[in-house]
Amino acid sequence: MPLLHFVQSIDGYVTNEGIEVIAQKLELATAEVTAVSTFYTQYKSKPVGEYHVGICTNTLCAVMGGDAIFESIKEHLDIENDGVTADGKVSVEHIECNAACDYAPVVMANWEFYDNQTVESAKALVDGARAGNPPAPTRGPSRLVTYKEASAVLAGLDDGLAREGVQVGEPTLLGLKLSKEGKQ
Amino acid sequence: MMIKLLSQHVKRRGAAATALPSQLVMVQKRMFHPSQQMSQQFNVYIDGKPIKVDASYTIYQACTEAGVEIPRFCYHERLSVAGNCRMCLVEVEGSPKPIASCATNVRPDLKVITKSEKTRIARGGVMEFLLANHPLDCPICDQGGECDLQDISVVYGYTEGRMMEYKRAVEDKNIGPLIKTSMTRCIHCTRCVRFTEQIAGEFTLGQVGRGKTNEISTYIENMVTNELSGNVVDLCPVGALNNLPYSFTARPWELKSNYTVDVMDSLGSNIDVHTRGSDTMRILPRINDEVNEEWISDKSRHAFDGLRKQRLHIPLLRQPDGSFKELTLQEALSTAAEKLSSVKGDEIQGIIGQFNDVESILAFKDLLNRLNCENIDVRTNAPKYSADFRSQYLMNSRITGIDETDLLILVGCNPRNESPVLNARIRKAVGVNGLKVAVLGSAPNLPYNYTHLGNTPQTLKDLADGTHPFSAELAKAELPMILLSGTALERTDGQAILNLVYKLGETTNVINKKEKWNGINILHSEASRVGALDLGIVPKQSTKTKAKVVYLLGADNFRHEEIPEDAFVIYQGHTGDEGAYYADLIIPGASYLEKQALFVNTDGRPQQTRSAQAPPSPTTAWMRCALASLSWHPIWQSLTSLRAVALRNLR
Ligand code: SF4
Ligand code: FES
Numbered sequence: 040m041p042l043l044h045f046v047q048s049i050d051g052y053v054t055n056e057g058i059e060v061i062a063q064k065l066e067l068a069t070a071e072v073t074a075v076s077t078f079y080t081q082y083k084s085k086p087v088g089e090y091h092v093g094i095c096t097n098t099l100c101a102v103m104g105g106d107a108i109f110e111s112i113k114e115h116l117d118i119e120n121d122g123v124t125a126d127g128k129v130s131v132e133h134i135e136c137n138a139a140c141d142y143a144p145v146v147m148a149n150w151e152f153y154d155n156q157t158v159e160s161a162k163a164l165v166d167g168a169r170a171g172n173p174p175a176p177t178r179g180p181s182r183l184v185t186y187k188e189a190s191a192v193l194a195g196l197d198d199g200l201a202r203e204g205v206q207v208g209e210p211t212l213l214g215l216k217l218s219k220e221g222k223q
Numbered sequence: 224m225m226i227k228l229l230s231q232h233v234k235r236r237g238a239a240a241t242a243l244p245s246q247l248v249m250v251q252k253r254m255f256h257p258s259q260q261m262s263q264q265f266n267v268y269i270d271g272k273p274i275k276v277d278a279s280y281t282i283y284q285a286c287t288e289a290g291v292e293i294p295r296f297c298y299h300e301r302l303s304v305a306g307n308c309r310m311c312l313v314e315v316e317g318s319p320k321p322i323a324s325c326a327t328n329v330r331p332d333l334k335v336i337t338k339s340e341k342t343r344i345a346r347g348g349v350m351e352f353l354l355a356n357h358p359l360d361c362p363i364c365d366q367g368g369e370c371d372l373q374d375i376s377v378v379y380g381y382t383e384g385r386m387m388e389y390k391r392a393v394e395d396k397n398i399g400p401l402i403k404t405s406m407t408r409c410i411h412c413t414r415c416v417r418f419t420e421q422i423a424g425e426f427t428l429g430q431v432g433r434g435k436t437n438e439i440s441t442y443i444e445n446m447v448t449n450e451l452s453g454n455v456v457d458l459c460p461v462g463a464l465n466n467l468p469y470s471f472t473a474r475p476w477e478l479k480s481n482y483t484v485d486v487m488d489s490l491g492s493n494i495d496v497h498t499r500g501s502d503t504m505r506i507l508p509r510i511n512d513e514v515n516e517e518w519i520s521d522k523s524r525h526a527f528d529g530l531r532k533q534r535l536h537i538p539l540l541r542q543p544d545g546s547f548k549e550l551t552l553q554e555a556l557s558t559a560a561e562k563l564s565s566v567k568g569d570e571i572q573g574i575i576g577q578f579n580d581v582e583s584i585l586a587f588k589d590l591l592n593r594l595n596c597e598n599i600d601v602r603t604n605a606p607k608y609s610a611d612f613r614s615q616y617l618m619n620s621r622i623t624g625i626d627e628t629d630l631l632i633l634v635g636c637n638p639r640n641e642s643p644v645l646n647a648r649i650r651k652a653v654g655v656n657g658l659k660v661a662v663l664g665s666a667p668n669l670p671y672n673y674t675h676l677g678n679t680p681q682t683l684k685d686l687a688d689g690t691h692p693f694s695a696e697l698a699k700a701e702l703p704m705i706l707l708s709g710t711a712l713e714r715t716d717g718q719a720i721l722n723l724v725y726k727l728g729e730t731t732n733v734i735n736k737k738e739k740w741n742g743i744n745i746l747h748s749e750a751s752r753v754g755a756l757d758l759g760i761v762p763k764q765s766t767k768t769k770a771k772v773v774y775l776l777g778a779d780n781f782r783h784e785e786i787p788e789d790a791f792v793i794y795q796g797h798t799g800d801e802g803a804y805y806a807d808l809i810i811p812g813a814s815y816l817e818k819q820a821l822f823v824n825t826d827g828r829p830q831q832t833r834s835a836q837a838p839p840s841p842t843t844a845w846m847r848c849a850l851a852s853l854s855w856h857p858i859w860q861s862l863t864s865l866r867a868v869a870l871r872n873l874r
């Protein structure tokens with residue numbers, strides 16, 4: 040699986056060439072590698088933008104404004120779900136839970152969190168990304184890397200940024216705190 | 224550049240060093256190993272009834288043992304457990320949710336409830352989900368009438384659907400000329416994927432995507448190329464994978480089933496021939512654990528369509544100008560009788576072809592013997608191995624011996640081509656029993672690990688002398704087995720190879736007297752051979768006299784120089800194959816689907832075929848009947864008496 044990320048870090052998505060090389064190296068059948076790469080949504084079988092933006096539209100985020108963000112961003116960029124802007128800079132995908140419900144509504148770009156988003160802040164994010172200087176994630180590293188760079192990190196090539204910044208915030212621990220205090 | 228980067232990145236796996244001498248090449252293939260067996264026994268309660276089962280059982284197996292039927296799609300007795308269809312849900316006491324019985328092991332005093340309201344709702348729910356995306360196109364689906372989904376839906380499903388959404392559609396795949404796909408109908412049980420990987424040993428099919436984009440596919444338009452591929456059609460519980468040549472030709476309720484035996488290889492797979500009227504529509508496997516388990520090769524499944532082409536249905540006599548004249552059967556028989564009695568006995572030569580049954584061969588032998596001809600041979604292109612004892616030409620360890628042996632040496636043998644179903648058994652033994660396989664001869668592409676010992680008869684000699692690097696391994700084996708191909712013996716040094724194999728048998732455990740184990744096995748390539756050898760058919764005279772009349776009993780694989788230019792050639796057979804081109808007189812016959820007859824397979828098991836379809840024309844009499852009127856003997860008048868004699872002659 041790191042190898043699939045590795046392929047993405049070079050080609051930008053999982054190419055057939057990449058699948059063939061992995062199959063050859065790991066002595067697997069190409070069908071098996073394809074099976075894995077198409078199962079996980081982090082592996083893209085089509086090119087994505089330099090900045091891949093995922094907007095959570097799962098229950099919690101949706102009621103907190105996720106649906107509105109998703110609709111407005113699609114309109115703003117004039118693309119559909121899973122589409123890429125003509126300049127190849129930004130792509131948009133709707134996500135079933137970014138695993139950060141405590142900061143709903145959540146938008147992610149190249150797997151970095153942008154918490155408590157609004158339509159405006161999300162627009163600022165994609166506009167910045169198109170201009171080449173996206174705002175820094177609200178948690179984690181101090182700058183947003185490109186999709187290829189992020190894939191390289193997932194492949195196991197540490198860029199030193201992954202452990203930067205806060206990982207677990209106050210709201211994340213709220214439930215734990217409450218339960219420790221014995222409140223229902 | 225990526226290849227280079229990746230090489231730095233990946234550590235090679237797999238090539239784990241085995242303790243083999245360096246000059247031996249280990250060919251590695253991926254295998255599946257089942258989990259360990261436990262042998263503790265305890266009681267479980269199925270719907271209140273206690274039943275004693277083994278600890279290795281799943282709830283599903285326990286229910287089957289108790290005679291309770293559980294609906295299922297993905298579970299299959301001969302494949303690994305996938306547990307992905309959820310159709311087999313049952314209620315288990317103490318568990319808040321229903322449990323997939325095929326994927327859950329039993330535990331002591333487990334109480335299973337299969338007939339409760341909870342189970343009914345669970346099953347109905349699963350049915351609803353399966354049908355949410357399954358097209359309701361049964362009227363145009365080839366599986367209609369024999370579809371698990373239809374049947375189970377009728378019993379366990381609801382009458383009306385509640386899904387108002389559009390159903391998804393999936394693109395059909397082109398996976399070869401034998402399998403028709405309608406992938407929209409797939410319910411993702413993955414039986415086809417598991418079969419190709421686990422039984423056939425080919426890794427082309429895979430499950431691609433997830434959720435509603437999930438589909439069974441190959442990696443960009445690949446083909447399924449294994450020799451057993453037709454079996455996925457039988458395994459597919461719905462109409463997603465269908466038999467392509469058979470498609471849209473018949474409905475299952477129009478078909479009549481005829482239990483018979485296959486003759487495409489020497490294994491004698493048990494088959495079920497489905498006919499409509501007088502036409503064979505398709506061939507399916509029958510279960511026989513000692514022969515073909517539940518599989519048949521694609522050749523056995525699809526070869527019958529050849530019986531519709533180039534059939535010989537009228538007796539023909541070649542004219543001086545090379546054209547053929549039609550004869551009546553009586554004329555043909557008297558011409559043959561005239562020709563046969565006009566020459567001396569030793570000027571007649573008989574050659575028996577590969578699809579002949581024991582009765583035909585016996586009648587043929589008797590006829591020629593009466594004419595004082597002893598020159599009859601079934602071993603066309605084969606060495607002169609003798610027929611004095613059965614053990615000289617049989618698969619002595621039997622087919623099931625593959626499950627017992629701990630070391631299998633293939634000599635000049637590519638079971639993948641010669642007997643694909645046997646090959647699947649070997650693969651299974653490699654995976655389940657840890658059977659070691661060694662290959663002597665050219666290294667074939669086999670779906671399991673093997674050690675390649677060498678390429679020449681010298682290797683065999685070294686092994687027999689104990690000087691080969693592999694000898695140590697061989698000496699350790701308790702019940703080693705040699706599988707020697709009949710085709711390997713067709714070489715000019717075939718006799719020498721056979722002698723070396725016997726020598727090897729004597730110097731090692733291959734012949735293990737203590738265990739009553741004879742590990743020398745000959746895998747014949749032709750269905751008729753063992754039967755003929757059982758009847759003692761070996762040429763007993765020197766073949767120096769040039770034959771004036773050659774009688775080919777459906778023989779097509781002879782050496783061309785064996786038939787003298789000026790001889791009168793009689794060809795009795797069912798298809799205008801090679802032998803018919805040599806013929807001066809053609810007497811039509813019946814094929815294996817058209818006669819009730821005995822065949823003896825490579826491990827010496829006599830099996831009877833049943834006539835499934837009629838021979839193509841009324842003038843085509845039974846081969847034996849034709850022979851009978853030639854040999855003028857009352858015993859040939861009735862099939863029963865002939866069979867009785869044949870059975871007495873079989874050892
Ligand atoms: S094609 Fe048939 S056998 Fe294969 S997964 Fe689909 S339903 Fe199962
Ligand atoms: S529901 Fe949106 S992050 Fe979990």
Ligand code: FES
Nearest residue numbers: 306308309311325
């Ligand atoms: S048969 Fe048990 S889950 Fe499919």
